Amino acid sequence: MNAPFSKLMRKEGVSRRDVVVVSATLVGGSLMVGCSPADLMSAGSKVDVGAFGPFIRFDPDGAVTVLSKHIEFGQGNHAGLAALVAEELDADWARVKVMHAPANAKLYANGGMGVQLTGGSSAISNSWEQLRKAGAGARAMFVQAAAAKWNVPAGEITVKDSLVSHAGGKSAPFAALIADAAKIAPPETPVLKDPKTFTLIGTDRVRRKDSLIKSNGTARYTQDVQLPDMLVAVVAHAPRFGGKVKSFNADDAKKVAGVVEVYQIPTGVAVVADTTYAARMGREALKVEWDLDKAENRDSKTIAAQWRDIAAGRGPSDLKWEAFDSKGDAAAAAGGKDAFETTYDFPYLAHATMEPMNCVAQVDGNRVKLTHGSQSPTLDQLAAAKIVGTLPGSVEVETLYAGGSFGRRANFQSDYVAECVHIAKKVGGNRPVKLVWTREDDMQAGYFRPMVHHAVRVTLDKDGYPATWRHRIVSQSIMKGSPMPSKGPDQTAIEGASGSPYLKATPVVDAQLALPEAGVPVLWWRSVGATHTAFVMEHTIDQLARKAGKDPVEYRRALYVKAGPEAARHLAVLNLAVEKAGPTSTPGWTRGVAVHESFGSVVAQVAEVKLVDGHPRVGRVVTAIDCGVAVSPDQIAAQMEGGTCYGLSAALYGEVTLTGGAVDQSNFDTYRVLRMNEAPTVETHILPSANPPSGVGEPGTPVIGPAVANALLAISKTPTTRLPLVSAGA
Amino acid sequence: MTATLDINGRTVTVKADPETPLLWVLRDELGLTGTKFGCGMAQCGACTVHVNGDPVRSCVTPIATLNGAKIATIESLGGTHPLQKAWVAHDVPQCGYCQSGQIMSAAALLAQTKSPSDEDIDNAMSGNICRCGTYQRIRAAIKDAAGLASAPLVNAPAATTAANEIDAEIAAASGSTGRGANP
Numbered sequence: 021m022n023a024p025f026s027k028l029m030r031k032e033g034v035s036r037r038d039v040v041v042v043s044a045t046l047v048g049g050s051l052m053v054g055c056s057p058a059d060l061m062s063a064g065s066k067v068d069v070g071a072f073g074p075f076i077r078f079d080p081d082g083a084v085t086v087l088s089k090h091i092e093f094g095q096g097n098h099a100g101l102a103a104l105v106a107e108e109l110d111a112d113w114a115r116v117k118v119m120h121a122p123a124n125a126k127l128y129a130n131g132g133m134g135v136q137l138t139g140g141s142s143a144i145s146n147s148w149e150q151l152r153k154a155g156a157g158a159r160a161m162f163v164q165a166a167a168a169k170w171n172v173p174a175g176e177i178t179v180k181d182s183l184v185s186h187a188g189g190k191s192a193p194f195a196a197l198i199a200d201a202a203k204i205a206p207p208e209t210p211v212l213k214d215p216k217t218f219t220l221i222g223t224d225r226v227r228r229k230d231s232l233i234k235s236n237g238t239a240r241y242t243q244d245v246q247l248p249d250m251l252v253a254v255v256a257h258a259p260r261f262g263g264k265v266k267s268f269n270a271d272d273a274k275k276v277a278g279v280v281e282v283y284q285i286p287t288g289v290a291v292v293a294d295t296t297y298a299a300r301m302g303r304e305a306l307k308v309e310w311d312l313d314k315a316e317n318r319d320s321k322t323i324a325a326q327w328r329d330i331a332a333g334r335g336p337s338d339l340k341w342e343a344f345d346s347k348g349d350a351a352a353a354a355g356g357k358d359a360f361e362t363t364y365d366f367p368y369l370a371h372a373t374m375e376p377m378n379c380v381a382q383v384d385g386n387r388v389k390l391t392h393g394s395q396s397p398t399l400d401q402l403a404a405a406k407i408v409g410t411l412p413g414s415v416e417v418e419t420l421y422a423g424g425s426f427g428r429r430a431n432f433q434s435d436y437v438a439e440c441v442h443i444a445k446k447v448g449g450n451r452p453v454k455l456v457w458t459r460e461d462d463m464q465a466g467y468f469r470p471m472v473h474h475a476v477r478v479t480l481d482k483d484g485y486p487a488t489w490r491h492r493i494v495s496q497s498i499m500k501g502s503p504m505p506s507k508g509p510d511q512t513a514i515e516g517a518s519g520s521p522y523l524k525a526t527p528v529v530d531a532q533l534a535l536p537e538a539g540v541p542v543l544w545w546r547s548v549g550a551t552h553t554a555f556v557m558e559h560t561i562d563q564l565a566r567k568a569g570k571d572p573v574e575y576r577r578a579l580y581v582k583a584g585p586e587a588a589r590h591l592a593v594l595n596l597a598v599e600k601a602g603p604t605s606t607p608g609w610t611r612g613v614a615v616h617e618s619f620g621s622v623v624a625q626v627a628e629v630k631l632v633d634g635h636p637r638v639g640r641v642v643t644a645i646d647c648g649v650a651v652s653p654d655q656i657a658a659q660m661e662g663g664t665c666y667g668l669s670a671a672l673y674g675e676v677t678l679t680g681g682a683v684d685q686s687n688f689d690t691y692r693v694l695r696m697n698e699a700p701t702v703e704t705h706i707l708p709s710a711n712p713p714s715g716v717g718e719p720g721t722p723v724i725g726p727a728v729a730n731a732l733l734a735i736s737k738t739p740t741t742r743l744p745l746v747s748a749g750a
Numbered sequence: 751m752t753a754t755l756d757i758n759g760r761t762v763t764v765k766a767d768p769e770t771p772l773l774w775v776l777r778d779e780l781g782l783t784g785t786k787f788g789c790g791m792a793q794c795g796a797c798t799v800h801v802n803g804d805p806v807r808s809c810v811t812p813i814a815t816l817n818g819a820k821i822a823t824i825e826s827l828g829g830t831h832p833l834q835k836a837w838v839a840h841d842v843p844q845c846g847y848c849q850s851g852q853i854m855s856a857a858a859l860l861a862q863t864k865s866p867s868d869e870d871i872d873n874a875m876s877g878n879i880c881r882c883g884t885y886q887r888i889r890a891a892i893k894d895a896a897g898l899a900s901a902p903l904v905n906a907p908a909a910t911t912a913a914n915e916i917d918a919e920i921a922a923a924s925g926s927t928g929r930g931a932n933p
Contacts, residue, residue, distance in 0.1 A: 094844030094882045227841055234846025235837040237784020237824035241847060244783035252778075277767075296787075297766075297774040374788055374796060374847040374881050423786070423847025424881050459789040654841060658887070662844055665883025688793035688879060697872035699885035 066416075067124045071202035072161065074127040075154040076105060082182055082195030084111045086151075087121040089128035089136060090143040091395055093422040093429070094662070095717040096228055096655030097143035101151060103226045103651055104144075107218055108155030108210075110179035111194070118229050123397030123417035137396035139430055139544070141619035141715025144651055148712050149212075156210035158201075165200035166192060215649065215710065226652035230421070241421050242378045242392040243456070250380070250452040251280055253443045254299040254461070256308050257288045260315035260681035261466055262539045265289060265308060272305035282306065285442040287435075292443065296456050316539025317681035320471065323538055324365055327473035327494040330534050331363065335494075341532040342509040344518045348528030353488040355477045360567055362476055362560065365742040366552045368676035369469035369545055370691055375423025376462035379440035384450035386410035388441060391452075393422025395429035403434035404441045426546040426666065431467055432502045435541075463691055464683040468676050469545035470496040471538075472513070474556045478526075484568025485579065489523060491531040493553075496542045500535060509533045512544060516553030516618060516722070521583035521590055522561055540678070546666055547618055550722035554616035555671075555743065558726035562612070563739055572730065573598055573613055589622045589646045590615050592707055596644035597624035600705050609639055612731030614723045619715025621647040625664070625723045627700070629731035635746055636728055638668060638700040645704065645719065648711040656716050657704035663720025664702050669694035671725035672746050692746075700724075753813050757782070758826040768814035773797045775813055776823060784824035784850045788879070795878030798851035799823050805858040805874075824850035833857055836891035844882035852878045856892050865896055 070077055077085040086105045092098040098118040106116045121128045125136045131146035159179055166184045167174040169192075176187050185191040194201075220226060233239040258264065268289050270282035278298025283290045289308050293299035329335055355361065380391040381404070388404045394417050401412035408415075422429060440455035447453050457465070472495040481487040498512040511518070514533050523529050545551055565575035576594060580587035594615050605611045609628035616623060626642040643660045650656055673692035677684045685691040729740040754763050757780065764779045776782040776799070785808060788796030792807035799808045800822040827834060833853050836842075843849045852875070859866055859874035866874070871889055880888070 094846070096841075096844065228843070230846065231838045231841050231843050232829065232834070234843035234849050235834045235853060236827065236829040237782075237850045239846050240783075241786075243787060244777075246781060246783070295774065295778040297770050297778065372881060374794070374845060374879070375786070376788075421846065424845040426881070456787075459791075459794075658841065658844060658884075661886050662883035665885065666881070669881075669883075687789055687791055689791065693879055693881065694883065694885075695877075695879060696875040696885045696888065699883070699889075701886055 067122050067127060069127065072158045073154050073206065074121070075151060076109070076158050078194060078198050080195065080198070082193050082198070083115045083117060084109065084182070084194075085117045085119055088118050089121045089130070089147070090138040091120060091393060091419055091422060091425075092118075092230065093393060093395070093425045095143065096652060096658055097138075097717075098230065099226055099228045099655055100144045100651040101147055102229065103220050104147060104151035105155035107220045108152045108213060109159045110181070111155075112182040113220055113225055115182060116229075120419035123394070123401055123415070123419075124413075125398045129398075135396065135398035137398060137430055139395065139427070141621075141717040141719065143717075144713045145620065145648075145715065152212050153210045156212055157206040160207045160210055161201040161204040162194060162197050164204045165197050169197070169200060221651050222649065222653065224654055227654065239421050241375055241423055242380060242454075243375055243423070245380045245391055245420070245454060247380070247452040250454055251292045251294065251447060252296045252299045253290050253292045253440070253453050253455045254296075254303045254458070255285070255288045255290045255439060255443075255455070256303055256306055257461065257465060258310050258312065258315065260312055260317060261541060262315040264311045264314075266311040267309045269307040272307070273302040276302040276305055278302075281447070283443060283446045285439065285446070287439050287442075290443045290446075292447065292453065299456070300458070315681055316678070318538070318678065319680065320368065320676075320678040323471060323678075324473070326536065327471065328363065328365070330494045330536060331473050331475040331492040335534065335536070339534055339536060341534050343530075343532050344509050344514050345520075345523045345531045346529050348488075350528075350530040352528050353477070353490040353530035355479050355488065355490060358479065360478045360480070360564060362563065362739065363741060364474040364476075364552070364556050364559075366472040366555075367674070367743065368471050368540065368542075369551070369670055369674045370463055370676050370685070371424075371426045371428035371467070371545055372463065372688075372691060372693060373422070373424030373426060373428055376457040376459055377428070377436040377465070378454065378456050379437050380452055380454045381437075381440040381444035382450045382452045383408055383441065383444040383448060386414055388415040388444075389418070390415065390437065390441075391418045392420060392437065393425070393429060394419045394437075395422070395425055396434075399430060399432065400434045400437045403438045407438060407441045408445060427544040427548070428467060431543050435465070435467065459688070460686045463686050466541035466683075467543040468540060469551055470498065470513075470542040472552045474552065476556065476560055478560070478564060480564065480568055484570055485582065486522065486526040486564065488528040489526045489531070491517060491529070493517065493533045495533075495535060496538055496540065497535040498542055498544055498548075500537075510535060512548050514553065515549035516616060517549075517557060519617070520553075520557050521580055521587035522557055524584060524587065525579045525582035539681070546663070547718040547721040550616060550618040550718070551670070554614070554618070554722035555726045555729065558614040558616060558723070559729045559733075559740060562726075562730040562733055566733070576613070576615060589707075590617065590624075593622050593624040593644040593646050596705055596707055597626050597642050600644065600703065601626040601642040606640060610731045610735045612727045612729065612734060614727035614730060616719070616723050616726075618719045618722060621645055621714045621716065621719040623660070623719045623723045625727045627724060627727035627731055629728050629735070631735065636672065636732060637698070638724070638728055641700045641702045641724065641727070643702055643704045643720070644707060645716075646707040646709055647716050647719070648709050648713040650706045650709075651713055653706055656706055659716045660704040660720040661702040663718065664724045665694050665699055667721040667724040668700065668728065671728055671743055672698075673744050675744050675747075755813065755816055755821060756819065757821045758823060764813070766813060769812045772799065772808040772811045772813055772816060772821070776808060782823050782825055786847055786850055788848065788851075793879070794848070794851075795855060796848050796851040798854040798878065800854060800858055803858065803861060805855045807877075824854055827853065827857065831857065832895040833860065833891065836895040839894065840887045840891045842884050842887040842891050844884055848878060848880045852880065852888055856888070856895075860892070860896055865898060866892065
């Protein structure tokens, strides 16, 4: 999931005009003179919009289908999105279904981004008014239809659980009024409910719609697609990033029963077969010679050492530093003998979704059909259109469930989607091709959370609070080279340090970012910049509190007050978490606290930790979140539970390393992840709020790492300076 | 080459090399796609099926080893198994991709251990990875299905959702997979 689009649009003023330029770059400028981006991306698209608009359809029996512009890959957004419609429509929740919308940026763009993309924990927040208006508009059409039919004033009609009623005794279910309602013009400005009158939003009735089909094996993922005449493809990739095919010999591969053809494509050599197993056997028999002259050939240790050199001022002279959140006299922030000083190293991380990357594509002349778990239909359309030489709208996308993403399935190159389209273009004739990546392909193909280094130097005032704060961040840039370059420092590298209440509370700040390059593809990874900034800020604060001889919770409270009104939510969630955790920890366990804001929500956690055989074990985790109006409280709890596991997995074990440019990890035996016997028990408490909803899918991830490190600091007095906490194989 | 297998109580004959892992025969030959591919080396458990009642990773089980064995996949549970009801009641799944394997591991556990302890659950379930991190709800759902009291989740309505509501939900969806994006 990713913040960048919305953040750029909001914070840095990337205009819609920029998006046009971007689009022009991608598909060839002459196509869209005078077109808006949405026009461009939907050109050629054939989407039927019914009488009730692009988001709502009725079955003849009155059942409601909500079309979701956002993919469901675990976040529970389909439940919340459907609830927004059902609440205003006054539909019977038990008879509301959800399906993925087709690709059409004009109808289904993410409100904060201008493109159809799920990310930045924004599904509910960007749909909050849009879908409620859609529901309210449809409701008004039913009310008008009933009023006309019964010859009564519309104001005397009520709707409840899909039943339209008049005080005089007449009533009719939606099913009986659909035809009449469809003829009514939708209201231009639908009237929304007062949130105080909500009967569905915010209740425990907002439950997932897909739990059963995800418990009986019938939910359909890309991996499960079977189409007549379909071929399965696997691809031999270069052993190092940036490698190219020099030559290949497919003689033995073609002898494998079931192998149909072998093609060279830009990313390697594709073996196409009747079955997955045959394709894999064919690839094993394939001989490829690689040109690795321009490939990344360094060890990750070498890259990490370079990052440290840069932070220490020993980097190349032409490397640019960009300031953020800086104020006061930078020379004063240079510190002195008494300054607190530390550094942090963060490794590359793989997303390691349960379902490895895959895609089904069909190419028929200048038309393309994609069937897969598309996180950004718009980006996928642009990538496919460029390969085939067609309009993006001629690329049809059927979005399926995806077995996790955590950011991986949306990138500016649409990497594996493009790979599949290249193969399907070679095959041609509209014949479906399913590209299957093995776990090893998935683990080694990159698009990792960047390797990041932080260097922090802080001096304290006479009361023990930060007087000066010097901060250096060194990272590969996620946004560099993207079609939406950042104006100002790359937000994806600094968010969370930038905007931190601790920097707001410090009179002198000298914070800077450097973005050196490396040949490793990098990408947003659940909670993006916060994956490292939350750790740095929260673990630093605990160390400063100790240096000042103060309690870490009291220290934070004082800093939030100093930071001003914007930190009031931090104070509130911290107080809630501490209160719910109770005065004493579970006997034998030690507590660590952390608080962080991301995607508009603030999360505080109190984590109980103990050492078992020298390794950290996490038990009870009390979580408090302020995410605005809670649309689906149970799914918010689910995301806090899952986000905590995802963040804890990375903090304990997550690490991708390179030797000579080749990725050392290949499967779950070498890329360790959290398992059942290591899972914490997460309690979730939601701060009541009347603010519009903010993010939930990502904010639960970045807080657990520093909470655990802070507990370990209390246990062992040893600060953490690198992640993961437990090295591979330990 | 052909092989005869006993899958979900049916005898089926498939054309496949004897070394082919059961997983690919189930998915590509028989269309039983509820069993998932996750790692290919028995690390993640997404491909778990039962062979003579024991949980087995089908991605590393060649069909040559299955002569006369009784194989059961997620499809054999029918959607009304107590674990599946508990999974729905607790809204366990997130992305859902690992859950067939989780449920098959849990079903084997409950078949052999009626009242599993936390340690039993850890031992039976630690071979199944869930990257969404649904472990806490999996544990609660297993205990629920076993008739053991589990601590209620703070915001989870599961404990208060009437059993007949869950049954109605299952009935509404049975025979149809059209509840999500996938008709």
